[in-house]
Amino acid sequence: MLEIRDLSLHYGPHLALDRISVAVGRGETVVMLGANGAGKSSLLKAAAGLVRPDPGADIRFAGADIAGRPAHLVLEAGIALVPEGRGVFGDLTVEENLALGAYARRARAHGRASRELVYGLFPKLADRRRQFVNTMSGGEQQMVAIGRALMSKPDLLMLDEPSLGLAPVVVGELFAALGRVRESGLALLIVEQNVKMSLSIADRGYLLEAGRIVGEDTAAGLMNDDAVKRAFLGATV
Numbered sequence: 001m002l003e004i005r006d007l008s009l010h011y012g013p014h015l016a017l018d019r020i021s022v023a024v025g026r027g028e029t030v031v032m033l034g035a036n037g038a039g040k041s042s043l044l045k046a047a048a049g050l051v052r053p054d055p056g057a058d059i060r061f062a063g064a065d066i067a068g069r070p071a072h073l074v075l076e077a078g079i080a081l082v083p084e085g086r087g088v089f090g091d092l093t094v095e096e097n098l099a100l101g102a103y104a105r106r107a108r109a110h111g112r113a114s115r116e117l118v119y120g121l122f123p124k125l126a127d128r129r130r131q132f133v134n135t136m137s138g139g140e141q142q143m144v145a146i147g148r149a150l151m152s153k154p155d156l157l158m159l160d161e162p163s164l165g166l167a168p169v170v171v172g173e174l175f176a177a178l179g180r181v182r183e184s185g186l187a188l189l190i191v192e193q194n195v196k197m198s199l200s201i202a203d204r205g206y207l208l209e210a211g212r213i214v215g216e217d218t219a220a221g222l223m224n225d226d227a228v229k230r231a232f233l234g235a236t237v
């Protein structure tokens with residue numbers, strides 16, 4: 001469904017992405033693993049239309065050419081991004097944050113149904129719908145951010161390090177919720193450094209190193225990969 005070919009991205013003279021090719025199939029969950037500075041956020045931002053890739057990039061979504069399209073049109077095409085650091089509005093309530101997620105033309109008529117879907121996926125949010133988001137825990141705020149992205153009725157949900165800064169028990173809850181999102185039929189592209197958790201809900205994954213894809217395998221294959229174990233799981237193989 002998402003097909004990226006030959007995506008390069010410069011920030012001034014700095015080459016952040018070097019001819020990346022990545023694909024996510026319909027309903028598939030794909031994890032992008034990589035160390036700090038590997039280019040993970042840059043990849044998601046380029047796909048979401050938040051940064052402009054170098055000329056020559058081929059980015060297609062459901063057959064449509066979306067390379068270089070602005071973010072609001074990528075959203076209308078069916079791709080939603082939960083950015084690093086969440087980007088929720090702290091001085092608004094849960095319900096108000098969700099309402100803001102439904103402004104896409106493709107989503108407007110479905111606000112009520114989408115909200116019920118979000119509350120079904122995250123029952124905690126339903127109990128707290130009138131709470132100001134800046135009074136919520138980090139894990140709850142991450143759920144608000146994911147809920148808001150789901151309000152745009154995406155076919156592909158991209159998440160940039162959703163587990164960052166969360167306690168292990170909260171990370172477990174978060175990935176259980178993402179597992180439910182996955183079961184609902186959405187495709188997911190997840191950037192993570194939490195390898196075990198993210199691979200546990202994934203079909204496939206890629207390894208990104210210094211702007212290049214250096215590995216690609218099934219989730220089970222990556223879990224047993226020596227390079228992954230060395231880089232992320234603290235193994236000395």
Ligand SMILES: Nc1ncnc2c1ncn2[C@@H]1O[C@H](COP(=O)(O)OP(=O)(O)OP(=O)(O)O)[C@@H](O)[C@H]1O
Pocket residue numbers: 011014016034035036037038039040041042043084
């Ligand atoms: N706006 C920018 N201007 C200049 N350089 C940038 C900019 N954004 C990112 N970079 C550089 O591009 C490279 C990739 O950054 P990116 O944020 O994509 O990495 P990342 O894999 O998401 O890292 P992290 O795990 O720390 O979030 C880094 O060397 C970074 O310094």
Ligand SMILES: [Mg+2]
Pocket residue numbers: 040041042084160
């Ligand atoms: Mg990043």
